[in-house]
Amino acid sequence: MSGESNMAKENKRLRTLMTKYGLTIKEVAELLYVSPVTVQHWRASEGAVGYRNMPRGYLELLKIKLGEK
Numbered sequence: 001m002s003g004e005s006n007m008a009k010e011n012k013r014l015r016t017l018m019t020k021y022g023l024t025i026k027e028v029a030e031l032l033y034v035s036p037v038t039v040q041h042w043r044a045s046e047g048a049v050g051y052r053n054m055p056r057g058y059l060e061l062l063k064i065k066l067g068e069k
Helices: 007-020 023-032 035-045 056-065
Strands: none
Touching: 007 023, 007 035, 007 056, 023 035, 023 056
């Protein structure tokens, strides 16, 4: 079993979705009604300065808006 936390998995899924759909940090921020800095924090590597866990609700909202659900 990986030592990766559930939250880290959500951050990883964000990066995957951004790549799949060619989304910029600004576009994700606009879709989720958060600041681009917040998205930057979610995209940072776990343990990096500024790293923040992406709340599950924001990931779910992004997936819905992208037609993933």
